[in-house]
Amino acid sequence: MIAQILAVAIFLVMFGLIVSEKIERHIVSMGCGVLMLVFVFGICMHSMPAVLETLNIGGILKPSFWYLAGASEEASSGINWATIIFIAGMMVMVEGMGRAGFFRWLCLYIAKMVKYKAIPIFITFMMMSFVLAMFIDSITVILFLAAVTVELAQLLGFSPVPVIISEIFCANLGGSATMCGDPPNIIIGTSLGYTFGDFVKNTGLIALISLVFVILYFYFCFHKELKQTHGDGEISYPQPESAISNEKDFIISCVIFACAVVMLVTHAQTGLTVATIGLAIGLVTLITAGRDAIVLLKKVDYKTLLFFIGLFIVVGGLEQTGILKVIADFIARVSGDNAMLMIAIVLWISAVASAFVDNIPFAATMIPIIKTLSQTAGVDLSILSWTLAIGTDIGGSGTPIGASANVVGISVASKSGHLIGWGKYCKYAAPATVLVVLISMLCIYARYF
Amino acid sequence: MEKEKQLIISVGREFGSGGHVIAEELAKRFDIPLYDDNLLMQIAEEKNLVHGDLTKYDEKPKNKLFYRTVKGHSNSPEENVANIQFEYLRKLASEGKSFVIVGRCSETKLKDFPALISVFVLGDKEVKAKRIMEKYDLSEEDAKQMMQREDWKRKSYHNYYCKGKWGDSRNYDFSINSSRLGIEKTTDMIEMFIKEKHNNPA
Numbered sequence: 001m002i003a004q005i006l007a008v009a010i011f012l013v014m015f016g017l018i019v020s021e022k023i024e025r026h027i028v029s030m031g032c033g034v035l036m037l038v039f040v041f042g043i044c045m046h047s048m049p050a051v052l053e054t055l056n057i058g059g060i061l062k063p064s065f066w067y068l069a070g071a072s073e074e075a076s077s078g079i080n081w082a083t084i085i086f087i088a089g090m091m092v093m094v095e096g097m098g099r100a101g102f103f104r105w106l107c108l109y110i111a112k113m114v115k116y117k118a119i120p121i122f123i124t125f126m127m128m129s130f131v132l133a134m135f136i137d138s139i140t141v142i143l144f145l146a147a148v149t150v151e152l153a154q155l156l157g158f159s160p161v162p163v164i165i166s167e168i169f170c171a172n173l174g175g176s177a178t179m180c181g182d183p184p185n186i187i188i189g190t191s192l193g194y195t196f197g198d199f200v201k202n203t204g205l206i207a208l209i210s211l212v213f214v215i216l217y218f219y220f221c222f223h224k225e226l227k228q229t230h231g232d233g234e235i236s237y238p239q240p241e242s243a244i245s246n247e248k249d250f251i252i253s254c255v256i257f258a259c260a261v262v263m264l265v266t267h268a269q270t271g272l273t274v275a276t277i278g279l280a281i282g283l284v285t286l287i288t289a290g291r292d293a294i295v296l297l298k299k300v301d302y303k304t305l306l307f308f309i310g311l312f313i314v315v316g317g318l319e320q321t322g323i324l325k326v327i328a329d330f331i332a333r334v335s336g337d338n339a340m341l342m343i344a345i346v347l348w349i350s351a352v353a354s355a356f357v358d359n360i361p362f363a364a365t366m367i368p369i370i371k372t373l374s375q376t377a378g379v380d381l382s383i384l385s386w387t388l389a390i391g392t393d394i395g396g397s398g399t400p401i402g403a404s405a406n407v408v409g410i411s412v413a414s415k416s417g418h419l420i421g422w423g424k425y426c427k428y429a430a431p432a433t434v435l436v437v438l439i440s441m442l443c444i445y446a447r448y449f
Numbered sequence: 450m451e452k453e454k455q456l457i458i459s460v461g462r463e464f465g466s467g468g469h470v471i472a473e474e475l476a477k478r479f480d481i482p483l484y485d486d487n488l489l490m491q492i493a494e495e496k497n498l499v500h501g502d503l504t505k506y507d508e509k510p511k512n513k514l515f516y517r518t519v520k521g522h523s524n525s526p527e528e529n530v531a532n533i534q535f536e537y538l539r540k541l542a543s544e545g546k547s548f549v550i551v552g553r554c555s556e557t558k559l560k561d562f563p564a565l566i567s568v569f570v571l572g573d574k575e576v577k578a579k580r581i582m583e584k585y586d587l588s589e590e591d592a593k594q595m596m597q598r599e600d601w602k603r604k605s606y607h608n609y610y611c612k613g614k615w616g617d618s619r620n621y622d623f624s625i626n627s628s629r630l631g632i633e634k635t636t637d638m639i640e641m642f643i644k645e646k647h648n649n650p651a
Contacts, residue, residue, distance in 0.1 A: 021513060400516070406524065414524065419503065420526070
């Protein structure tokens with residue numbers, strides 16, 4: 001009982017400190033992780049096996065961590081090293097691509113293709129945001145897209161705000177489509193043993209259907225605002241080629257990105273795990289970068305990786321003490337035998353919670369809960385997984401603080417003087433979020449029940 | 450005053466101390482432009498933005514509960530407006546322009562410019578309250594409440610962006626209580642100090 005109370009207290013302190021931003025979140029999660037190991041596992045539970053299971057070092061040494069010959073295997077609880085290694089590898093690759101000018105080139109190339117017209121830029125940039133976010137972290141996608149949007153908006157004389165809000169929304173939507181698009185999906189996929197293809201066939205399909213509605217919705221919201229005031233006279237448009245800092249690096253980064261996509265799409269067939277893919281693309285990027293490898297390594301966001309490690313330990317503590325089972329049993333009791341109600345509860349709670357708090361700790365906490373729910377209530381775990389993924393990924397779009405991409409996109413717009421407060425953001429993004437969550441719920445009901 | 454020698458006067462002030470009036474008078478006496486909330490108007494004109502959108506967040510403390518920072522990117526309108534102003538002030542200073550700037554953390558943000566002379570104007574509570582009562586046609590209680598509220602905002606705004614504390618005399622070249630000599634004589638004292646420091650820097 002004391003262990004449970006202490007575990008919940010540590011978790012709540014961690015959540016509160018993350019939200020308050022008083023201390024950097026990696027310090028918070030690592031600090032709380034250490035407290036969990038020492039006080040809960042050590043002093044209260046006297047359980048060395050619980051410590052070892054949560055640290056999960058042994059998992060990395062198993063061949064199945066790197067290569068799965070047969071069917072996918074469920075990872076044990078605790079630190080999800082596959083997620084950490086995959087994200088680290090992707091960070092290195094994305095940094096290499098950014099340095100070579102890939103993202104800026106792509107944005108300018110598409111703008112040129114649509115002849116620098118505001119509405120076509122608006123629609124194609126939404127689609128590009130969706131597609132890129134399927135494979136690359138949404139912060140990077142939005143950082144580059146929003147910067148180019150501001151630049152083009154100034155040149156062509158339209159407001160960048162509608163375009164950036166739409167791009168943010170589509171980046172979060174695109175992230176929900178694949179296993180590597182958004183951190184909650186990577187955690188769900190690696191923790192429960194799903195493949196890239198599983199996500200594409202399930203959350204991907206829902207995201208694609210939603211995208212059609214989202215594009216129409218934003219078009220009707222913004223098409224009047226997007227009337228450009230310049231653009232017919234002599235304007236010197238930025239050329240895509242100007243974005244490429246080094247042609248050789250550019251080609252190499254494109255090839256590595258293509259290989260990463262192919263490896264991810266085929267990993268169920270090849271047996272390579274996401275940890276192997278992350279390690280491979282990270283290593284290849286570093287080898288091909290030559291002397292710049294050290295610069296790339298320095299740019300890796302170690303703070304995020306440490307945040308994940310600490311977070312997994314804290315959630316491991318909740319799991320080991322049985323708290324998450326209590327929550328799962330409560331949800332099961334509330335929804336009775338009604339699986340559809342259970343899906344609705346998981347979906348809407350995930351969406352609403354993710355609109356206000358970081359969706360990564362939320363998803364990590366919910367995974368053991370849906371596992372228990374599936375066992376006790378007999379609802380297919382995969383349906384609960386897709387529901388959780390969609391809820392956490394899409395819910396984040398609802399408010400300016402719901403997802404990292406929102407913060408970064410709004411920041412880029414605001415730095416150029418185009419301020420986006422809660423009112424302006426929520427006026428457009430909150431209804432779109434409700435719309436997509438509703439569409440997703442209907443899709444889940446139609447397909448799985 | 451030698452026109453070619455750059456002069457930047459930063460005036461920090463407590464609400465009701467008459468700091469703004471003093472800043473206006475200094476701008477007149479040294480024949481240099483005054484920047485206060487008009488700074489945002491100038492920025493909005495240059496960047497082709499709606500002025501009102503920016504003014505709403507001028508010199509306001511960041512609302513930490515409703516906004517987040519991710520990898521150094523903040524989505525707080527208050528913080529972004531503040532940074533836009535700091536950047537613009539530094540640009541003006543780098544271009545060698547002379548001006549008087551009221552508040553906006555200028556004593557810290559322009560610290561690297563040798564042309565900067567920073568002043569902080571404070572005042573006695575009763576005297577400040579009287580000025581506020583007259584200016585805004587308020588009761589004494591309301592004036593004191595307004596003073597407390599506005600000073601809290603200025604303090605929170607300042608202390609979020611600067612290491613040194615708002616009003617701490619160690620952060621300014623010259624701190625003066627305007628209630629002791631009155632606005633005009635205080636302005637004379639500051640003018641004298643600025644002339645001396647500007648013409649004969651230590």
